[in-house]
Amino acid sequence: xxxxxxxxxxxxxxxxxxxxxxxxxxxxxxxxxxxxxxxxxxxxxxxxxxxxxxxxxxxxxxxxxxxxxxxxxxxxxxxxxxxxxxxxxxxxxxxxxxxxxxxxxxxxxxxxxxxxxxxxxxxxxxxxxxxxxxxxxxxxxxxxxxxxxxxxxxxxxxxxxxxxxxxxxxxxxxxxxxxxxxxxxxxxxxxxxxxxxxxxxxxxxxxxxxxxxxxxxxxxxxxxxxxxxxxxxxxxxxxxxxxxxxxxxxxxxxxxxxxxxxxxxxxxxxxxxxxxxxxxxxxxxxxxxxxxxxxxxxxxxxxxxxxxxxxxxxxxxxxxxxxxxxxxxxxxxxxxxxxxxxxxxxxxxxxxxxxxxxxx
Amino acid sequence: xxxxxxxxxxxxxxxxxxxxxxxxxxxxxxxxxxxxxxxxxxxxxxxxxxxxxxxxxxxxxxxxxxxxxxxxxxxxxxxxxxxxxxxxxxxxxxxxxxxxxxxxxxxxxxxxxxxxxxxxxxxxxxxxxxxxxxxxxxxxxxxxxxxxxxxxxxxxxxxxxxxxxxxxxxxxxxxxxxxxxxxxxxxxxxxxxxxxxxxxxxxxxxxxxxxxxxxxxxxxxxxxxxxxxxxxxxxxxxxxxxxxxxxxxxxxxxxxxxxxxxxxxxxxxxxxxxxxxxxxxxxxxxxxxxxxxxxxxxxxxxxxxxxxxxxxxxxxxxxxxxxxxxxxxxxxxxxxxxxxxxxxxxxxxxxxxxxxxxxx
Numbered sequence: 001x002x003x004x005x006x007x008x009x010x011x012x013x014x015x016x017x018x019x020x021x022x023x024x025x026x027x028x029x030x031x032x033x034x035x036x037x038x039x040x041x042x043x044x045x046x047x048x049x050x051x052x053x054x055x056x057x058x059x060x061x062x063x064x065x066x067x068x069x070x071x072x073x074x075x076x077x078x079x080x081x082x083x084x085x086x087x088x089x090x091x092x093x094x095x096x097x098x099x100x101x102x103x104x105x106x107x108x109x110x111x112x113x114x115x116x117x118x119x120x121x122x123x124x125x126x127x128x129x130x131x132x133x134x135x136x137x138x139x140x141x142x143x144x145x146x147x148x149x150x151x152x153x154x155x156x157x158x159x160x161x162x163x164x165x166x167x168x169x170x171x172x173x174x175x176x177x178x179x180x181x182x183x184x185x186x187x188x189x190x191x192x193x194x195x196x197x198x199x200x201x202x203x204x205x206x207x208x209x210x211x212x213x214x215x216x217x218x219x220x221x222x223x224x225x226x227x228x229x230x231x232x233x234x235x236x237x238x239x240x241x242x243x244x245x246x247x248x249x250x251x252x253x254x255x256x257x258x259x260x261x262x263x264x265x266x267x268x269x270x271x272x273x274x275x276x277x278x279x280x281x282x283x284x285x286x287x288x289x290x291x292x293x294x295x296x297x298x299x300x301x302x303x304x305x306x307x308x309x310x311x312x313x314x315x316x317x318x319x320x321x322x323x324x325x326x327x328x329x330x331x332x333x334x335x336x337x338x339x340x341x342x343x344x345x346x347x348x349x350x351x352x353x354x355x356x357x358x359x360x
Numbered sequence: 361x362x363x364x365x366x367x368x369x370x371x372x373x374x375x376x377x378x379x380x381x382x383x384x385x386x387x388x389x390x391x392x393x394x395x396x397x398x399x400x401x402x403x404x405x406x407x408x409x410x411x412x413x414x415x416x417x418x419x420x421x422x423x424x425x426x427x428x429x430x431x432x433x434x435x436x437x438x439x440x441x442x443x444x445x446x447x448x449x450x451x452x453x454x455x456x457x458x459x460x461x462x463x464x465x466x467x468x469x470x471x472x473x474x475x476x477x478x479x480x481x482x483x484x485x486x487x488x489x490x491x492x493x494x495x496x497x498x499x500x501x502x503x504x505x506x507x508x509x510x511x512x513x514x515x516x517x518x519x520x521x522x523x524x525x526x527x528x529x530x531x532x533x534x535x536x537x538x539x540x541x542x543x544x545x546x547x548x549x550x551x552x553x554x555x556x557x558x559x560x561x562x563x564x565x566x567x568x569x570x571x572x573x574x575x576x577x578x579x580x581x582x583x584x585x586x587x588x589x590x591x592x593x594x595x596x597x598x599x600x601x602x603x604x605x606x607x608x609x610x611x612x613x614x615x616x617x618x619x620x621x622x623x624x625x626x627x628x629x630x631x632x633x634x635x636x637x638x639x640x641x642x643x644x645x646x647x648x649x650x651x652x653x654x655x656x657x658x659x660x661x662x663x664x665x666x667x668x669x670x671x672x673x674x675x676x677x678x679x680x681x682x683x684x685x686x687x688x689x690x691x692x693x694x695x696x697x698x699x700x701x702x703x704x705x706x707x708x709x710x711x712x713x714x715x716x717x718x719x720x
Contacts, residue, residue, distance in 0.1 A: 007399055034363055076597045
């Protein structure tokens, strides 16, 4: 096994090596203060500075307008599936959802527990192999928002342009936040689990337009109200300190790499290389329709499940880890987030070609 | 500043140095697998083994009966304040609460949002300087459970014996879990944020009797149902992997030190040394009544707020950090959890005596 393998895991996922090295140092002795990072009180001036810098970097890198709050919460994207309707929909209210995969379906389920989800589109009948065009659905005039998953981790599909509607957008960007430039203004809420493009598991970033903070019904518990966290700078209770710190390190790295625009170009090139290799042969078939292909998660099949199992096993032996597709569609999935190195993509392509020569 | 200071912070708090050293190594390269701990998929066999070992150690060290589930959740103890009534109380149902401090009050507030909290006792009129005796309150026969905070971090008080009632007990043990032997059988739920006696911030341990998992009303969202997490071994969604891993390291350390019984003896001795120093002079006044004194958080006052500020500042210069009392009662607080070294207690006592000689 080499010193460092290529980790194609969909999340938790590969992180920049310099981030890991810095975390290793700080965990034992933060800034040479004689105290470890994870021992610092969240109210200490040292940790407050870490949290403030992380938020400021995220605002800068995503160009977050001043009338949005940036929150660092816990409970993963899955908790947001419930918090969004709890905060934005009272009983009898509705919102429109686009069903483009497992995570959209889960969000729809929670919206229906709390209020009413109008599912305007579903690609379930075609194994979620595409996302809809603008003309494929209509948004109910009574909907409070239009909800969509910008990138579908499991199926390897991605919205290349965002829905256009007079309703505000709400989006789960867990698997493509910070991977491409976005305009935040059409959005009421953007949220993302950290463990793909931003850092380790354990924190969820929520970007929320300020005027939405006062809508929450009185019946919603304190910790599930966005305003609770917005009013206290995500410090109402003890936050997930280590995850916030590590996100800050990843954002510093991202800034040094040239910011979101530079990463977007690199991501486009990495994905294009891999899709070219897929398209160059009939031995490999991409799962996603061409106009819905994800830059983050590249999903494909080999001629048989047996060959796929062999591919995954032989890849692992070559230090190409985490290539097994999600159980719901099987096959192969290569997750190549911001921090995934170009050389790993080239190595995978080389292995794909070699594997075809031997087994095609 | 010495290589390592003494950190009296109430949480996040001091951790064993060997835990920090191991985490620093694993974060860069876990078990020499060529992948960092925080990059591991939560579904990888490597991380699954970490999570299983952590749960097994917690069960062993706390002697958790087989009919209890051990969950690793997110959102802190504050989220449990709501989840407990959401799962155990339907509308119109009630539970009895003992109001022994800020965290009990917060739990009462959430119970009243969801159902009905019967507050059977409050020590608020005496600045929460004690916890009640058994004879000080009665539990409403219609209550579903009796809720109490076993150790009150802010005020430095602790239940030395637990309430006896035919109702099941529910307890927030955030600040004294694993610090003393307990009998789990009278409890329906025990919960604790990790960041005091167990590890870093970012995970909450919930120990719940299995028969309680089926009580939750249908209106409660998926992530807020205990059964969701119990059925999936805390892996329904991506768990707080780093926090679970670090708790595992702390538990290994605790086992090596002789387990909970051995730690209880050490904690008793550390606290006794400090209380003896407090009782030996009129210059220092303990906040908690003698029969309610906490082994974890020792709270005291000096003759004036000015002397207290000077004490905190001079202590910091000597490497005694985190001694400032909570803003709600002021004064001094020394938090001396499991991992806090005896030598740090001796150094604090030496400093107290020296400070009195100069300023008394």
